[in-house]
Amino acid sequence: MGDMRVLIADDDRTTTTLLSATLRRWSLEAIVARDGNEAWQVLSSDAPPSLAILDWQMPGVDGPDLCRRVRNDPARAHLYLILLTARDSRADIIEGIDAGADDYLVKPFDLGELRARINSGVRVISLQQTLSQRVTELEDALANVKRLHGLLPICSYCSRVRTDGNYWEQVDQYIAEHSSVHFSHGICPPCSDKIVSGELDPEDTTPVQGRSAFGRLKGRLQALMMRSKHPPR
């Protein structure tokens, strides 16, 4: 059942011996409390055991009261509590569960029943641990995801957007910073017609040295394209 710690709270030594020896055989670590006050010290510590077997009637704080204290404390509300008692009337069972017990074991119990109930507790605890681990992972992931949201002021003329710092930024720069989008730069057909074609004008007689760097590159590209279309004979 794994290396889980279990609190046993009972003022009867025979019962605590029986329980702790049994838990040890199942590879569970038993912590024994001899009365309700000792049990509360263990349960209210910084690292309480995740499962507790609590006698109903003990000196100090009784079992149902311990259940109520645990359930009223959000930091320990997840603990799995089994009430152990000689009381077995329907009203007692309801009172115990209402006080916050997860399960109920009537004395004298047999080890088969104890094992089944502890197994059920261990299953619930593992499920809770898995779930809370998943929630933590998801929260971490969410904190790292860049998100685009809210109202974004944009210039009606140049399409720059105003950032949180009151700077005006190019819209592509803004989107890259606030999302996982990576831009791959290209030239759309209308821009190609309007801007690039002008620079690639074959009738352009400006000497290559006199053109801009961009124009020179485009001139070379254009010459290459012309050559592949009309290979020299």
Next chain:
Amino acid sequence: MDPAPGTIFDREEFLRRLGGDEELYREVLQVFLEDCPNQMDVIRTAMDTRDPMRIRSAAHALKGAAGSVSARALFEASGALERAGAGGDLDACDQAWQQVQAAASVLLDRMRAEVAG
């Protein structure tokens, strides 16, 4: 002295509840043998104070231990003492206390023999 087998101490039932673990059986029996006289002392003190609630609480603890080791006669007698205390009936407490002492005496002899053998 023993009206029916298992009335004082139901060895078979106790072992069955322990899943047949003889080692655990002896370990728990040993602790019961050590602790039962202490629990009797607590009841004796409560009887001396004539406080029914203290008698009830002390008898309840012994009943739990007796039930754990399938000591049926002591379980019944301490249960009767617990009820008498809860009802505040001190005469009934005196009677039940006699029963508890008788049952404990026979039981402890039986268990000592069991552990020694």
